[in-house]
Amino acid sequence: MLEWNQALSVGIEGIDLQHRYFVDLIGRLSVELEGEDPAYRTRLINELGSYAQLHFVCEENLMYKLGFPGLENHRKSHRALLEKLNGQIGLYLVDLLDAGEITDSLASWLVHHISTEDREIGVFVNQVELQ
Numbered sequence: 431m432l433e434w435n436q437a438l439s440v441g442i443e444g445i446d447l448q449h450r451y452f453v454d455l456i457g458r459l460s461v462e463l464e465g466e467d468p469a470y471r472t473r474l475i476n477e478l479g480s481y482a483q484l485h486f487v488c489e490e491n492l493m494y495k496l497g498f499p500g501l502e503n504h505r506k507s508h509r510a511l512l513e514k515l516n517g518q519i520g521l522y523l524v525d526l527l528d529a530g531e532i533t534d535s536l537a538s539w540l541v542h543h544i545s546t547e548d549r550e551i552g553v554f555v556n557q558v559e560l561q
């Protein structure tokens with residue numbers, strides 16, 4: 431199961447806090463996959479969709495404010511993920527997709543995205559601060 435660890439830090443406290451929540455939420459949903467409360471599982475899945483959207487808006491606004499040059503490409507990655515996630519949630523809601531597929535694909539996307547694209551924001555912030 432995905433757990434937060436320091437290797438996932440991008441060096442920006444606010445972003446790290448949101449990633450932690452994101453990772454925790456995926457973990458809570460993973461625990462509920464075998465749970466006996468499908469209504470709670472659906473609630474968590476809806477929270478996941480909303481939180482992903484909120485987190486991406488926060489990150490994009492930060493990049494905008496920083497003048498980060500990779501904003502457009504980064505935004506495209508966020509949009510692609512949201513499209514995929516919303517599609518998966520739609521299929522889950524009509525019983526055509528197992529919730530475990532949502533947690534698995536989102537967890538691996540998130541770790542990869544944090545370690546590459548999100549980390550670039552932290553590198554950029556540190557460069558700006560050193561100037």
Ligand SMILES: [Fe+2]
Nearest residue numbers: 449489544548
């Ligand atoms: Fe992020």
Ligand SMILES: [Fe+2]
Nearest residue numbers: 489543547548
């Ligand atoms: Fe991001």
